Amino acid sequence: MRTFSLSRDQARHKSSLLSEYTENLGMAMMRRKSMLALKAARLEAEMSLKARTEFVASMSHELRTPLNAIIGFSDMLRNRPMNDPQQVQEYAGYINDAARHLLELINQVLDISKVHAGRMELSPALLQINDMVNHAVQLMQPRVAEKGLTLHCRLADDMPEICADETRLRQVLLNLLSNAVKFTPEGGEISVLTEWREQQRMACIEVRDTGTGMTPQEVARAREPFEQIHDQLNKKHEGTGLGLPISIALVELHGGNLEIESAKGRGTTVRVLLPVGNCGKSPANGPTAAGDGHGADGGA
Numbered sequence: 385m386r387t388f389s390l391s392r393d394q395a396r397h398k399s400s401l402l403s404e405y406t407e408n409l410g411m412a413m414m415r416r417k418s419m420l421a422l423k424a425a426r427l428e429a430e431m432s433l434k435a436r437t438e439f440v441a442s443m444s445h446e447l448r449t450p451l452n453a454i455i456g457f458s459d460m461l462r463n464r465p466m467n468d469p470q471q472v473q474e475y476a477g478y479i480n481d482a483a484r485h486l487l488e489l490i491n492q493v494l495d496i497s498k499v500h501a502g503r504m505e506l507s508p509a510l511l512q513i514n515d516m517v518n519h520a521v522q523l524m525q526p527r528v529a530e531k532g533l534t535l536h537c538r539l540a541d542d543m544p545e546i547c548a549d550e551t552r553l554r555q556v557l558l559n560l561l562s563n564a565v566k567f568t569p570e571g572g573e574i575s576v577l578t579e580w581r582e583q584q585r586m587a588c589i590e591v592r593d594t595g596t597g598m599t600p601q602e603v604a605r606a607r608e609p610f611e612q613i614h615d616q617l618n619k620k621h622e623g624t625g626l627g628l629p630i631s632i633a634l635v636e637l638h639g640g641n642l643e644i645e646s647a648k649g650r651g652t653t654v655r656v657l658l659p660v661g662n663c664g665k666s667p668a669n670g671p672t673a674a675g676d677g678h679g680a681d682g683g684a
């Protein structure tokens with residue numbers, strides 16, 4: 385076997401070479417790291433610019449339609465002699481509809497901006513889910529009947545009180561019910577169910593429909609702001625594509641989850657899962673005591 389030994393000079397030279405390599409390697413890695421960070425920052429900026437541009441484009445389109453109706457009909461009322469009171473009423477009705485639509489749109493945009501800015505505040509209190517569901521279902525009944533749909537309601541009798549912001553949860557439920565009505569053709573069925581999931585300690589509200597349904601890719605798109613899957617060209621369905629993303633954000637603010645299961649042509653099931661929470665009260669009896677200090681208790 386051959387052995388090598390280095391002189392002291394050679395050893396010193398070798399160690400200085402090694403430290404030079406290490407230093408160079410370190411610098412190269414640092415350069416690469418900062419290049420990557422720069423690239424990521426640029427990508428993020430480009431993406432938010434794209435999102436902002438798309439947002440402004442969608443907003444302009446959505447604002448223009450009702451504004452044009454308001455201007456057009458009010459111009460007619462102002463410039464034309466109107467002898468027929470029924471026609472005056474009809475035009476005033478169009479103006480009113482368009483203005484209400486604008487108000488709703490602006491409220492939705494404010495909601496989604498607040499959520500994105502982390503400024504959405506909840507006012508949680510103990511509430512009976514079944515009562516809230518019953519109320520929302522009653523509000524939707526006229527639209528369900530008008531469209532020739534059937535609505536079934538099956539509410540579990542062991543539902544606990546949950547700690548949540550009632551107004552915001554009602555908004556979620558009305559969004560989901562209005563989607564079920566909008567995207568279910570005449571003769572279809574809508575079911576609303578509540579269920580207490582003891583193991584997960586979650587309250588579940590489910591809205592099922594037998595409507596148009598979506599593919600998994602469409603479901604992913606529908607969860608994003610301003611995305612509408614159906615009839616975008618002829619605008620057969622009203623809306624702006626904000627209801628679902630706002631609902632998702634509101635449920636998540638409560639510490640819950642909004643799940644969507646859908647099959648193209650067969651229907652959609654949306655499930656809202658909410659932690660019980662106890663609104664800061666000390667545990668009482670029964671499932672109400674399930675407060676885990678998580679979710680809505682703390683507000684937003």
Ligand SMILES: Nc1ncnc2c1ncn2[C@@H]1O[C@H](COP(=O)(O)OP(=O)(O)OP(=O)(O)O)[C@@H](O)[C@H]1O
Pocket residue numbers: 492559563564566567593595596597598606607611612613614621622623624625626627628629651652
């Ligand atoms: N139950 C459903 N069945 C089939 N498609 C649905 C259903 N719910 C939502 N979608 C699809 O997802 C899209 C986004 O839903 P979202 O509620 O955000 O918007 P929208 O109902 O069109 O308008 P908005 O709720 O703002 O009035 C809808 O336009 C529709 O294409």
Ligand SMILES: [Mg+2]
Pocket residue numbers: 559562563623626627628
């Ligand atoms: Mg909607």
